[in-house]
Amino acid sequence: MSLPGVEGLIFAGPAGVVGSIMLVWAISIQEEPKGMSEKDISRWTPEAEALSPGAGGSVMYRVDTTLDEPIRTSILCGACGHLEWVEGTRPTEYSCTECEIPLWEEEE
DSSP states (O other): OOOOHHHHHHHHHHHHHHHHHHHHHHHHOOOOOOOOOHHHHHHOOOOOOOOOOOGGGOOOEEEEEOSSSSOEEEEEETTTOOEEEEESSOOSEEEOTTTOOEEEEOOO
């Protein structure tokens, strides 16, 4: 539906101005994301839970390595849900210490 002539301008003019002001106002709102404290970062651990099987029934696993000192790596076995921490970066091979399933082995 459109309003021809002066009636259309009477409605469209103020609506356009108000819409432009609201657009500028909405764009200017910036909510700063709240970062984690150093203490929260050092205490973080992934949830220890079993993961669903991957493609073809393969065992899923999750590896997380810290970026800041001390460098530590958490390894979550998807088959049994066992979570283990190792010092340093991701090892070249790993078998779950709980269920003894080999999770990966890197070829050189």
